[in-house]
Amino acid sequence: MISTISRRDVLITTGVAALSLLGHRSGFAQQFPARGILVIVPYAAGGGSDVSARLLARDLEPILGQPVTIENRAGGGGWIGWGSLAASKPDGYTLGYINAPSMFAGYLDRSQGGARKESLASFTPLINHVVDPNLWAVRPDSKFKTVKDVLDEAKRRPGTITLNGGGHGTDDHVAVLGISANTGTSFQMVHFRGTPEGKTQVLAGNIEVLACNVSEVAEDIKAGQFRVLGVMSAARSPFIPDAPTFREQGFDEVWSVSRGIAAPAGLPKDVEATLIGHLEKAISSKEHKAKAEALALDPQIIKGEDYRNFLKDNEQATKKLMGW
Numbered sequence: 067m068i069s070t071i072s073r074r075d076v077l078i079t080t081g082v083a084a085l086s087l088l089g090h091r092s093g094f095a096q097q098f099p100a101r102g103i104l105v106i107v108p109y110a111a112g113g114g115s116d117v118s119a120r121l122l123a124r125d126l127e128p129i130l131g132q133p134v135t136i137e138n139r140a141g142g143g144g145w146i147g148w149g150s151l152a153a154s155k156p157d158g159y160t161l162g163y164i165n166a167p168s169m170f171a172g173y174l175d176r177s178q179g180g181a182r183k184e185s186l187a188s189f190t191p192l193i194n195h196v197v198d199p200n201l202w203a204v205r206p207d208s209k210f211k212t213v214k215d216v217l218d219e220a221k222r223r224p225g226t227i228t229l230n231g232g233g234h235g236t237d238d239h240v241a242v243l244g245i246s247a248n249t250g251t252s253f254q255m256v257h258f259r260g261t262p263e264g265k266t267q268v269l270a271g272n273i274e275v276l277a278c279n280v281s282e283v284a285e286d287i288k289a290g291q292f293r294v295l296g297v298m299s300a301a302r303s304p305f306i307p308d309a310p311t312f313r314e315q316g317f318d319e320v321w322s323v324s325r326g327i328a329a330p331a332g333l334p335k336d337v338e339a340t341l342i343g344h345l346e347k348a349i350s351s352k353e354h355k356a357k358a359e360a361l362a363l364d365p366q367i368i369k370g371e372d373y374r375n376f377l378k379d380n381e382q383a384t385k386k387l388m389g390w
Contacts, residue, residue: 098158098340102133105327106162108147109232110140110260114282118196118325118363119163125357126348140259143233145172145182152188156332158341164189164328166377167384171235174381174390190333191377193345194326194368196358198279199299200241201309202229203292205269213296213315216275220251229277230264231255238277241298241321244387248319268292279323280305284362298322305362324366324380326373342369 105123109115116138123134139147148169151162173182204210210219220227231239239255246252256273258264261282268276269291276283276292284305286292294309298321302311312319327345329338348354349365358365368376384390 098337099130099132101159102135103130103158104135104137104160106147106151106160107136107138108140108144108151108163108165109138110262111138112262113232113260114198114279114323115163115165115325116260117281117361118198118358121354121357121361121363122195122327122345122348125351125354126344129344129348141233143172143235143257144168145184148172148189149182149184151328152184152330154330156190156330156334158329158333158337161192161327161329161341162189163195164191164326165237166324166326166380167240168232168236168323170381170384171240171388171390174385175235175388176390186377186381188331189328190331190338191326191328191373192338192342192369193349194324194366194373194376195349196281196363197322197324197366198281198363199297199303200238200277200279200321200323201283201297202295203268203276203278203283203287204274204295205271206290206293208274208293210275210295213312213317216295217245217249217251217317220249220253225252225254227275228254228256228273229275230261230267230273231257231277232260232264233257237279237321237323240384240388241319242277244321245317245319247387249317265292281362303362305359324376326368338370345369 105119107116107119120136123136127134139150144165147162154160173185210216216227229242242253242255261278265276267273280297280303283292287294287306294306296312296315297303297309298312298319300320303309346367346369349367355365
């Protein structure tokens with residue numbers, strides 16, 4: 067006998083299957099993460115990105131209930147790390163620390179022998195962590211006393227004053243290029259794998275000006291190892307309040323790096339929401355803010371769609387400024 071399945075039976079069966087699938091997805095989100103999470107940092111240990119990421123990892127672990135491991139994959143202006151992040155499985159277990167505007171040059175600047183295949187679309191931006199202003203500093207015995215001293219010298223001997231950088235298109239490099247365009251000057255950027263190496267070279271007298279972020283040198287400045295020429299923020303940094311801004315010296319230069327967390331593109335929405343919730347809880351806690359401030363870091367949460375739009379706007383502004 068051939069059995070007949072009524073339309074009502076089909077609807078019931080379909081409904082049960084849908085509820086079963088929904089229950090599976092909900093259960094998956096609730097039990098995520100079931101193991102440890104890897105966070106790729108695209109710069110060397112000891113730099114601003116590394117310090118920021120390790121701080122966040124420590125405060126994220128008890129919230130996740132799983133270990134969070136930091137792995138430094140430095141080089142290529144950050145793109146050794148970001149490239150491996152983009153190629154990772156989008157399951158929420160591999161994340162990366164992303165930096166804007168540093169990441170844009172890798173795929174926008176065609177002058178560097180061809181842009182990469184990856185782009186901002188290769189990632190799922192989750193949340194911004196900190197904003198860290200750029201600055202220029204020198205050895206205490208440097209002949210340069212002000213920003214004007216450097217710029218005047220750069221006009222007298224264009225393209226010869228040396229500054230350190232972390233790779234083509236990093237925030238330090240973009241800031242220098244922007245300042246050059248605004249002041250009619252040019253410099254010689256000498257790129258290293260990270261700021262710690264740059265600091266060593268400046269102290270050794272091999273590089274004339276240290277170009278980095280506030281958090282990367284605040285303690286060294288307090289210890290008298292470096293003297294600040296100017297901070298590229300709208301107002302003085304609370305972490306080095308005695309250091310003048312570029313604006314105070316007559317140069318309207320405001321530059322910074324934003325550092326946040328992203329996953330590979332294609333991350334499931336439920337995992338994305340879970341990660342954002344956990345990350346926001348960690349970053350917004352009083353304990354985390356206090357630890358960040360002790361490291362001269364300024365947590366600024368921008369999450370989800372707002373973070374994606376923030377990065378897109380930053381990308382377009384950088385592209386316009388640099389002529390990419």
